Amino acid sequence: MLDKDGIAKRIAQELQDGWYVNLGIGIPTLVANYIPKGISVEFQSENGLLGMGPFPTEEEVDADLINAGKQTVTTLPGASIFDSSTSFAMIRGQHVQLTVLGAMEVADDGDIANWKIPGKMVKGMGGAMDLVASAENIIVAMMHTNRAGKSKLLRECTLPITGIKCVKKVVTNLAVLDITPEGFRLVERAPSISVEDIKNATEGRLVVEGDIPEMKI
Amino acid sequence: MLDKDGIAKRIAQELQDGWYVNLGIGIPTLVANYIPKGISVEFQSENGLLGMGPFPTEEEVDADLINAGKQTVTTLPGASIFDSSTSFAMIRGQHVQLTVLGAMEVADDGDIANWKIPGKMVKGMGGAMDLVASAENIIVAMMHTNRAGKSKLLRECTLPITGIKCVKKVVTNLAVLDITPEGFRLVERAPSISVEDIKNATEGRLVVEGDIPEMKI
Amino acid sequence: MINKVVANAQEAIQGIEDNMTLMLGGFGLCGIPENCISALVEANITGLTCISNNAGVDDFGLGLLLRKKQIKKMISSYVGENAEFEHQMLSGDLEVDLIPQGSLAERCRAGGAGIPAFFTPAGYGTEIAEGKEVRVFNGKPHILESALTANYAIVKAWKGDRAGNLIYKGTAMNFNPPMAMAGKITIAEVEELVEPGALDPNFIHTPGIFVQRIFRGEIFEKRIEQRTITK
């Protein structure tokens, strides 16, 4: 089974040279720590920054330089800063090649729910609805089941959805799965996880064809 | 009767302190030479410049600094430069308080035609259609009649129109006229021009009420 | 040069009345108009509709207006991090209109740019799309979103000149430029107020035409929400 860093490491293998990438809050943020050697990617922060660098040192901290998670950050050489309408022009105009974000639920047709739990305080969707509606390539990073042990990979989302038929791939602590017209297609198993484990933890339609390799991370 | 500079001088009297103004090619351009003392206005050039200054000296000429008439210009302190979409955001968003432009024909309901003569080479509307559709305050600067002596102030435009019901005021070599629901309302006569002269030169509905004062320029 | 300078935040907010709609720049606590917010608290103007990406925290930013119940309605994309907000919303004292962040930014720009409505894919198929026109372009469904404007837009910039030209620093830019375009009256508070000509005309973020009032803010606390450090 993978931990959060393991999920991030596996997603990092999907990065391709020259890509602009938007990472959501939580596990997705960790992906930046595992960029494969030899490739260049740039991270977009939707509050208005391209070329986001690591957290600052104590001396570098600048209240005027934060990421979309409101964390203090730095810029790398070649960075650019722009306003929110331009930032979402990049996102909506599909100039960002990959979006990685967390989810509460993913349906086997690619629907995603990650912004609202009825009856609980609604914090708002932030940029998530623009991201999922626009991005051509969306990977969801999440645990396979919730704290109650219930599957988060469903036939249909039970929570209010953030976007429809948009997720392309899900990477969980148990598996890598592609969204296909037939449902979740199992691509890889996490170390020490069996196909049976994944079947048990997946409520949505699951396609298992041939031998399912174990992830290499 | 006014010459072109006279028309420009008269229009300059309409300027108010703090206004942003877009001046079209031809007579309108001359308005910049007659800004009344004690008021500050800024000129917008729709190719992307606010705070346009006078033509440059030989030494100052910069191919990268032109106005919408493609003439070399300078910038004044407080100028700003922006792209074409932002420039027309200013115009369309009604941030420009006054637009002065020339016309081939103006109808007594405020329609204007100034971009196309059927059968002749069509050069294009440039920014004129955006300007007339958006501006709250449009003054037309033109000769009262064309070279053939025919009135340019009509009941209806005969040429393809640039915008409908948009002109607020017309200043010609003969008169100042406001557009009202009843047609052209005569406001002022040019020096040495009689009301009769203006009636003879105006084809559209003309409202003459009371004594019509002579312009003071 | 058209002079836009006013003395201070108190003078800048003259004319803002109960029940008006305000836009306020900033993302989280970054790039918010701290001085005008304080002046609004002091002036005790109430019934406000505030268009702002976030709603501050309990004791800073728009949280200060919330605490005094000066806000009737928030139009935002993300309003977490604020217990007072939660309390007022759940008790029904505060109306909340949540808008996808990109649609919020674009609707402000549209309001300033004279574009009354535009199509976007964001929110299609979700509750955000309810009651909105749907149209398919290039095989993809989009919803029609309308422009936002405000009686007053209040923005915070790094430097500004007396003609109202503004430049921002870092990601404190965020919503400030599109909102500056969309105010019937736009107020800018700046850290440094300079003479016209001091800012390079090639690098103005918000041209002065969008700004009606400008002043140097007295205090910029610039509180940080998530101080993350590399050791």
Place this chain on the structure above:
Amino acid sequence: MINKVVANAQEAIQGIEDNMTLMLGGFGLCGIPENCISALVEANITGLTCISNNAGVDDFGLGLLLRKKQIKKMISSYVGENAEFEHQMLSGDLEVDLIPQGSLAERCRAGGAGIPAFFTPAGYGTEIAEGKEVRVFNGKPHILESALTANYAIVKAWKGDRAGNLIYKGTAMNFNPPMAMAGKITIAEVEELVEPGALDPNFIHTPGIFVQRIFRGEIFEKRIEQRTITK
């Protein structure tokens, strides 16, 4: 940092084929991609649809492509000052689609920003509105305009870095930024090509994400159409 540098104009235009749609920045002869235009002439690519505010003059700018009959269709707002253009248009060899200048700029931005259509008042009641949807907002009629995109957008900037970040000088900016957004592939020719970090991230006009190829242009003649002088 993602490196976008190509060697020269010839390499930059690789992949541009007959009958493609190009956007070309510039206003009049100001801020046009001179080097790529020369390379396109040399490569003799034909049947092009060119989206550009103007069409150059007889012996410069897009006039060079017109002279060799490489352009099938022009999408522009103003095409005066060009006898060859007039000739080809009147003879029916050249299709011309005239668009109000502001709508042209906004349609390019929309194409780059993923907004497939928007409402504008420009052109309502004129022949430009024929066949277009009309809708009234705030009592004022508007027409629906669609986004423009291109196989390649070709822009000219003052300085650029290897990551594709661009800054423009003076009014040579004009249509370059919105067009840079709207190309499936965007090519930038610059006067100075610098290292990443040399340009201040706060003052980038076109972020590198919009640019796929960049090179230092060999020659910038910068011809002036109306040399107006104060004596």
